[in-house]
Amino acid sequence: MMGRTHMAIGFLAGLALFKLFDSNPLLFICLATLGSLLPDLDHEKSMINRLLPVTRWIPWLFRHRGFFHSIFPALIILFAGLIFSFQMIALPLAIGYLVHLFSDCLTRQGCNLLHPFSTFRIQGFLVTGGLVEFVILGIVLVLDVLILARFAGLV
Numbered sequence: 001m002m003g004r005t006h007m008a009i010g011f012l013a014g015l016a017l018f019k020l021f022d023s024n025p026l027l028f029i030c031l032a033t034l035g036s037l038l039p040d041l042d043h044e045k046s047m048i049n050r051l052l053p054v055t056r057w058i059p060w061l062f063r064h065r066g067f068f069h070s071i072f073p074a075l076i077i078l079f080a081g082l083i084f085s086f087q088m089i090a091l092p093l094a095i096g097y098l099v100h101l102f103s104d105c106l107t108r109q110g111c112n113l114l115h116p117f118s119t120f121r122i123q124g125f126l127v128t129g130g131l132v133e134f135v136i137l138g139i140v141l142v143l144d145v146l147i148l149a150r151f152a153g154l155v
């Protein structure tokens with residue numbers, strides 16, 4: 001999926017879930033959105049690598065949709081958060097990360113969530129950048145705006 005779709009979905013996940021945790025809503029939503037971009041650190045031309053030039057070496061070491069598209073980096077983020085007591089940062093980052101993986105599972109290229117321990121890929125029917133993805137992006141953006149408007153007391 002495209003970076004903008006991942007961002008919109010990560011933002012939606014942050015909006016939908018921040019109330020479940022005793023955390024700052026703005027921080028939670030921003031971190032979930034950031035987390036939703038992190039798996040694509042393994043892609044040379046991804047939005048996150050365009051935003052953060054310091055991470056551009058990652059695609060040289062990790063192939064696209066390999067380790068960075070498994071659940072393990074999200075688990076590492078969660079464990080690090082527990083060990084070093086920054087759960088309120090780690091949790092939304094991991095949520096955004098996992099939401100990215102599950103949405104990439106809807107694409108034809110799919111995701112191997114247990115890489116490198118398995119070769120099983122979960123694949124869907126979506127073409128990255130295709131019409132259906134734009135429809136999903138439109139629906140998610142409308143939901144983002146409606147939920148924000150509701151929080152702001154406008155709806």
Ligand SMILES: [Zn+2]
Binds near residue numbers: 001039069100104
């Ligand atoms: Zn991805």
